[in-house]
Amino acid sequence: MSLLVVGSVALDTVETPHGKGVDILGGSATYIASCARYFIEPVRLVGIVGSDFPQKYLDFLRESNIDLEGLQIRDGEKTFRWGGKYDEHLSGRDTLFTELNAFEKFDPVIPEAYRQSDYVCLGNIDPGLQLRVLDQMTKPKMVIGDTMNFWIKGRRDELLKTIRRLHVFILSDSEAQMLSGTKNLVKAGTQILEMGPPVVVIKKGEHGALLITKDAMFTATAYPLESVYDPTGAGDAFAGGFLGWVAKTDDHSFENLKRAVIYGNVMASFCIEKFSVDAIKNIQSSDIENRVKTIYQLSQFEVV
Amino acid sequence: MSLLVVGSVALDTVETPHGKGVDILGGSATYIASCARYFIEPVRLVGIVGSDFPQKYLDFLRESNIDLEGLQIRDGEKTFRWGGKYDEHLSGRDTLFTELNAFEKFDPVIPEAYRQSDYVCLGNIDPGLQLRVLDQMTKPKMVIGDTMNFWIKGRRDELLKTIRRLHVFILSDSEAQMLSGTKNLVKAGTQILEMGPPVVVIKKGEHGALLITKDAMFTATAYPLESVYDPTGAGDAFAGGFLGWVAKTDDHSFENLKRAVIYGNVMASFCIEKFSVDAIKNIQSSDIENRVKTIYQLSQFEVV
Numbered sequence: 340m341s342l343l344v345v346g347s348v349a350l351d352t353v354e355t356p357h358g359k360g361v362d363i364l365g366g367s368a369t370y371i372a373s374c375a376r377y378f379i380e381p382v383r384l385v386g387i388v389g390s391d392f393p394q395k396y397l398d399f400l401r402e403s404n405i406d407l408e409g410l411q412i413r414d415g416e417k418t419f420r421w422g423g424k425y426d427e428h429l430s431g432r433d434t435l436f437t438e439l440n441a442f443e444k445f446d447p448v449i450p451e452a453y454r455q456s457d458y459v460c461l462g463n464i465d466p467g468l469q470l471r472v473l474d475q476m477t478k479p480k481m482v483i484g485d486t487m488n489f490w491i492k493g494r495r496d497e498l499l500k501t502i503r504r505l506h507v508f509i510l511s512d513s514e515a516q517m518l519s520g521t522k523n524l525v526k527a528g529t530q531i532l533e534m535g536p537p538v539v540v541i542k543k544g545e546h547g548a549l550l551i552t553k554d555a556m557f558t559a560t561a562y563p564l565e566s567v568y569d570p571t572g573a574g575d576a577f578a579g580g581f582l583g584w585v586a587k588t589d590d591h592s593f594e595n596l597k598r599a600v601i602y603g604n605v606m607a608s609f610c611i612e613k614f615s616v617d618a619i620k621n622i623q624s625s626d627i628e629n630r631v632k633t634i635y636q637l638s639q640f641e642v643v
Numbered sequence: 644m645s646l647l648v649v650g651s652v653a654l655d656t657v658e659t660p661h662g663k664g665v666d667i668l669g670g671s672a673t674y675i676a677s678c679a680r681y682f683i684e685p686v687r688l689v690g691i692v693g694s695d696f697p698q699k700y701l702d703f704l705r706e707s708n709i710d711l712e713g714l715q716i717r718d719g720e721k722t723f724r725w726g727g728k729y730d731e732h733l734s735g736r737d738t739l740f741t742e743l744n745a746f747e748k749f750d751p752v753i754p755e756a757y758r759q760s761d762y763v764c765l766g767n768i769d770p771g772l773q774l775r776v777l778d779q780m781t782k783p784k785m786v787i788g789d790t791m792n793f794w795i796k797g798r799r800d801e802l803l804k805t806i807r808r809l810h811v812f813i814l815s816d817s818e819a820q821m822l823s824g825t826k827n828l829v830k831a832g833t834q835i836l837e838m839g840p841p842v843v844v845i846k847k848g849e850h851g852a853l854l855i856t857k858d859a860m861f862t863a864t865a866y867p868l869e870s871v872y873d874p875t876g877a878g879d880a881f882a883g884g885f886l887g888w889v890a891k892t893d894d895h896s897f898e899n900l901k902r903a904v905i906y907g908n909v910m911a912s913f914c915i916e917k918f919s920v921d922a923i924k925n926i927q928s929s930d931i932e933n934r935v936k937t938i939y940q941l942s943q944f945e946v947v
Contacts, residue, residue: 428826522732524849525867545828546850547862558851558941560862563829597944631946637862638942640901642935 342379342586343453343479344372345472346462346575347442348386348410352422353614355429355569363615364396365421367462367485370572372405373616374579374606375460377627378587383453385409385472389416389441399620409450416441429567449475458586460578461505463487466498473504481591483507483582485574491517503535507596509578515541524549525556540581540600542574542607550600555593559600560638562608562630569614573607576619580606598631605630644890646683647757647783648675649776650766650879651746652690652714656726657918659733659873667919668700669725671766671789674876676709677920678883678910679764681931682891687757689713689776693720693745703924712754720745733871753779762890764882765809767791770802777808785895787811787886789878795822807839811900813882819845828853829860844885844904846878846911854904859897863904864942866912866934873918877911880923884910902935909934 346368353360368386376382383406390412400407419442422435447468455477461469461484469484476482484505490498491514502508508531512524519527524541528551531539541549543561550557581603588595605627612618650672657664672690680686687710694716704711723746726739751772759781765773765788773788780786788809794802795818802822806812812835816828822838823831828845832855835843845853847865854861885907892899909931916922 430826522734523869523871526869529869543850546847556867556941557944558864558867559944560864560942563860563862565827565830565833567827594945598947601944635944635946637860638864638944640861640863640905640939640942641898642939643902 340379340458340586340589341383341456342375342458342460342582343383343385343449343456344368344375344460344462344579345385345447345469346371346460346464347419348384348388348392349419349421350392351571351615352420352435353569353571354424356425356427357568358614360569360614362420364399365571365615366419367464367575369400369616370575370610371460371462371579371582372400373403373619374576374610375583375586376403376405377606377622377624378580378583378602380404381406383409383456385447385449385453387411387413387419387441387445389418390414392418399616409453411445413441413444423571425570429570432570447472457481457589458582459483460582461485461501462575462578466490466494466501469501470497470504473501480589481506481582481585483509483578485509485578486514488514488517499534505536507538507540507581508536509540509542509574509581511542511574512544538596540603542577544573548577548600548604550596552593557593557597557600559597559604560634561604562634563637564608564612567611570611572616573611576610577603577607580604601631601634602627604634644683644762644893645687645760646679646762646764646886646890647687647689647753647760648672648679648764648766648883649689649751649773650675650768651723652688652692652696653723653725654696655875655919656724656739657873657875658728660729660731661872662918664873664918666724668703669875669919670723671768671879673704673920674879674914675764675766675883675886676704677707677923678880678914679887679890680707680709681910681926681928682884682887682906684708685710687713687760689751689753689757691715691717691723691745691749693722694718696722703920707924713757715749715752717745717748727875729874733874736874751776761785762886763787764886765789765805766879766882770794770798770805773805774801774808777805784893785810785886785889787813787882789813789882790818792818792821803838806835809840811842811844811885812840813844813846813878813885815878816845816847842900844907846881848877852881852904852908854900856897861897861901861904863901863908864938865908866938867941868912868916871915874915876920877915880914881907881911884908905935905938906931908938
């Protein structure tokens with residue numbers, strides 16, 4: 340099986356109550372690929388950076404067995420930069436700056452060798468670009484997509500076109516509420532199913548995630564962490580773990596999608612323990628399995 | 644097994660986006676007893692009302708097989724009244740008025756016949772009164788207690804004394820955060836365990852509940868409702884279902900406390916479907932079991 344990730348590769352400046360990281364490796368494609376590669380290798384990445392993108396980050400991605408043929412390095416331009424500051428409880432954040440730089444001209448050209456990828460993950464980018472990616476793909480077995488409030492507000496029509504072509508639409512609770520106009524998440528999920536994707540996953544942060552299809556529903560608990568260092572990338576890590584698991588097993592049954600949600604939660608739990616990809620650099624597969632088992636034990640009970 | 648509930652019996656005036664109820668039956672003891680009685684009968688109730696308390700409500704409580712020997716009816720006084728208005732999403736509410744009336748002089752005298760009750764549920768009342776109840780009991784097998792922000796802020800020392808004498812302390816997520824000073828619920832739960840009770844249950848509304856002991860943890864999903872009519876009493880309904888199940892089974896194992904949390908979630912899900920106790924008046928035991936099974940199916944998965 341082959342897995343393609345398209346999204347942003349960025350240099351983030353992040354402030355949390357625990358510290359500050361300047362120009363640290365970030366971006367949706369970075370987090371997704373760094374997590375998916377624990378399940379399937381190599382992960383193919385399509386994105387764009389400037390010529391200022393540090394060699395050490397390129398080395399890290401390559402050493403993580405991420406195929407960078409699709410990473411455009413734009414000469415003389417700067418890499419996309421994002422700056423954000425979290426509140427003391429890490430529950431809210433302010434964007435301090437967004438410098439699109441090279442990303443502004445991003446045209447996601449899919450290398451010939453990638454076009455037959457079995458699994459495609461569309462990270463959070465302009466829904467028009469997400470569509471452009473899909474137009475270049477032969478016939479992927481599964482396409483999952485992510486988005487954010489910015490596109491829901493500003494590019495709703497284009498986003499609705501993209502959503503219709505997804506197999507799995509993954510979004511956060513607040514995004515689901517905004518998109519559907521409904522506070523109740525069960526109702527929001529049901530309404531989003533009607534927009535086209537056969538599977539919807541609503542991420543609820545510390546409250547886990549909700550998996551919904553027309554016929555079934557699953558509520559997954561989050562891995563319980565007593566402290567969070569930096570929530571940046573958690574949603575992308577979830578998507579990477581989710582699709583990584585599905586691609587590895589090549590099993591689209593509801594039972595297996597449930598497990599994919601659990602792997603998504605586990606990868607997100609690692610992600611937020613340190614800045615950037617620091618906590619997802621060197622995970623042992625036994626660490627992943629142990630957290631899956633913990634979630635299993637946490638959420639199982641017997642009916643008598 | 645015998646079960647005693649002590650708490651408020653009130654006339655509520657509630658406004659939600661769905662409608663308004665004036666002087667409808669409410670109060671913590673009312674909701675707790677109305678739910679617990681599906682598991683064990685009769686449920687003994689200690690509370691206070693004024694002579695204006697409608698006969699139809701007394702009839703309803705009696706017909707629900709709730710023993711009212713401990714319900715004081717104060718001649719010439721008015722019943723405790725509470726008025727509240729929920730926001731459009733039913734997630735926040737404003738208290739419009741609180742008239743303590745007869746409740747102001749409530750001295751929870753436990754009838755002789757009640758003092759050996761096996762199970763005791765202390766509804767949300769002044770923690771000093773909760774202590775006074777415990778001082779009158781012979782040796783209950785399990786005491787569970789509830790509280791609210793008002794007592795955490797205003798009667799912290801007294802509340803800490805009460806908590807130490809509980810077997811199970813049930814509180815909401817926001818109450819747990821306020822009491823512990825910690826936003827993270829896993830950490831908050833751990834800190835509250837150190838205040839004395841061997842078991843802590845944190846209710847998270849639509850996100851379910853967290854059961855914590857020193858050795859184990861369980862995360863229960865909520866019963867998924869697409870719409871909520873009136874959230875009043877949900878926490879009390881949870882407590883009634885929880886303790887009702889434990890009393891019925893007389894099994895204090897962690898495995899059985901998990902099931903108690905599920906029954907708590909189920910009773911809360913019925914409670915919020917209508918005003919007052921309207922939705923918990925005539926539940927069939929098969930309805931309860933069906934919701935337990937739904938939660939089971941929603942939250943179970945297999946590890947491969």
